[in-house]
Amino acid sequence: MYDVVIIGGGPGGYTCAIRAAQLGGNVCLIEQNGMGGTCTQRGCIPTKYLHSMGDLVRRVTMANRYGLNAKIELDYKLLVSKMKTTVSRLASGIKLLLKSNGIDIIEGEGHIVSKTKIAVNQTIVDTRNIVIATGTYPVCLPDRDFGGNILSTTSILELGYLPSSITIVGAGYSGCEFASVFNVLGSKITLIEAEDHIMPNQIQEIGNTLEKYMTLDGIDVRTRSRVDNIVKNIVEVNGEKIESEKILVCTGRRPNINRQELDNIGVSYHEKGIVVDDRMRTSEENIYAIGDITGMYELAHVAAKQGEVAAENIMGMKDSKIEYRCVPACVFTYPEVAFVGTLRGRSGEFPLTASAKANCMGDTRGLIKVYEREGILDGAYIIGAHAGEIIGEAALAINMKLRPSDIFGTIHPHPTLPESFVDALRDIYGESIHLPIRSQSKGKSHIQ
DSSP states (O other): OBSEEEEOOSHHHHHHHHHHHHTTOOEEEEESSOTTHHHHHHSHHHHHHHHHHHHHHHHHHHGGGGTOOOOOOOOHHHHHHHHHHHHHHHHHHHHHHHHHTTOEEEESOOEEEETTEEEETTEEEEBSOEEEOOOEEEOOOTTOOSBTTEEOTTGGGGOSSOOSEEEEEOOSHHHHHHHHHHHHHTOEEEEEOSSSSSSTTSOHHHHHHHHHHHHHTTOEEEOSOOEEEEETTEEEETTEEEEOSEEEEOSOEEEOOOHHHHHHHTOOEETTEEOOOTTSBOSSTTEEEOGGGGSSOOOHHHHHHHHHHHHHHHTTOTTOOOOOTTOOEEEOSSSEEEEEEOOOSEEEEEEGGGOHHHHHHTOOOOEEEEEEETTEEEEEEEEETTHHHHHHHHHHHHHTTOOHHHHHTSOOOSSOTHHHHHHHHHHTTTOOTTSOOOSSOSSOOSOO
């Protein structure tokens, strides 16, 4: 009998398996659609590969301004092939990690028979604990199905050619990423969002700033716009007909749960996913759920941390809990967007036009903005090159409850982009070194 069987080999599932094995557990992991789950196979990794290649295209195109004359000929079929090779290599690496930790891997679809039994490949697997990590799947518009000209975030990655034009419905994180990447690669993009700003789950100034840069890059952004109808390759929006070769729907995902199985074992759930506590335990003591299936965050790094917490509780570390106070998130557009913490309160900001490193890179679009509450750094967002690489410092500072002076009192190397994070923090007090003197200080100096 296993100590734990995990259903789903995404970031949450395989992290949970490895952590449980590290703590001495006898572990089995079941996965039916490729190791690494949606993140590695159909989400984070393939899209970030395309983002990296798109960034290369963008920078080579911009190089003409600086005396570097170059021409790009895109072989999209080869690009997709290399993307799939990268996915395969990373999935193989995950499998190697699992095997090196002595974890049994079963390839197939797992079904929960009881609180201690799972059926897979016509075999019953016995276990003391079960972790459900089956993720989510994309949903289409009401009364519509994916297929033909209507693509999902999965099927667009399976195309062997670059569409000449794409209408993207939904300007959340995924919609904005796909719009940015395929625009740079050469598709004509129309981005449609029903709310009054793109990235509607974030504060409006982030959406408005990103929309400005998207528009400058040639993306046709339509906010306050709802899809009235789709006829073949025509999307009717606000009485206007928008024609494109393909239509990509990015309007959300649903939890991949088997309601009958959960009902049979008494696990509570709602329309967003399985209900869990801060130890990732469900309403049944030996059943856990992690990742997107919990309906809280569709972020691979959150799933991975939830997997660690679940494994530690299963293996007897009862004080292990999940902390959501400072979860960072990144959106890989051009420029990138990253944010963490609470985005309100006393603030400071620093435009990347004033950054020496950004000027050397020839990429000065964006800013860093930070928020303080009761003398402690409480939130930050970054719009700019490599925002996803910089936000980790802000997340650590918020988690450690550091004062702004703790951070800008630490010497940062020059010239680098994180220097701008320091200046944004100093700007809370009107003391930024690399911004002109203002007529009036923003607030009392931190030096008393």
